[in-house]
Amino acid sequence: MKLSDRDIVQHLKVGKIVIEPQPGPDKIKGISVDLRLDNRFRVFNDHTAPYIDLSGPKDEVQKIMDTVMGNEILIADDQSFFYTPVNLLWHPQWNP
Numbered sequence: 001m002k003l004s005d006r007d008i009v010q011h012l013k014v015g016k017i018v019i020e021p022q023p024g025p026d027k028i029k030g031i032s033v034d035l036r037l038d039n040r041f042r043v044f045n046d047h048t049a050p051y052i053d054l055s056g057p058k059d060e061v062q063k064i065m066d067t068v069m070g071n072e073i074l075i076a077d078d079q080s081f082f083y084t085p086v087n088l089l090w091h092p093q094w095n096p
Contacts, residue, residue: 002031003031004030004031005028005029005030005031008028008031008033009025009028019033019035023035039074039075039076039077040072040073040074040075041072041073041075042069042070042071042072042073043069043070044068044069044070045067045068045069045070047067047068049068052064052065052068
């Protein structure tokens with residue numbers, strides 16, 4: 001079921017949808033809610049591993065993750081980051 005922006009706001013008010021902290025009205029548009037999960041982002045590098053086993057000791061898992069993950073990208077509060085499978089699109093002048 002898709003909810004309109006008015007429905008989303010109403011569901012947030014009555015607790016049918018819970019987002020903490022609750023997004024401001026400028027973050028609710030159409031049938032979507034813009035969320036910021038963190039200001040750090042990493043993408044997978046090309047790799048041929050069929051799976052990554054995360055159940056091992058933390059330092060071993062971290063070594064494996066470091067081989068398949070790109071460098072961490074820090075995004076300032078006034079910046080946006082757009083990812084497409086073909087390339088990365090980012091510019092410091094873009095605002096969220």
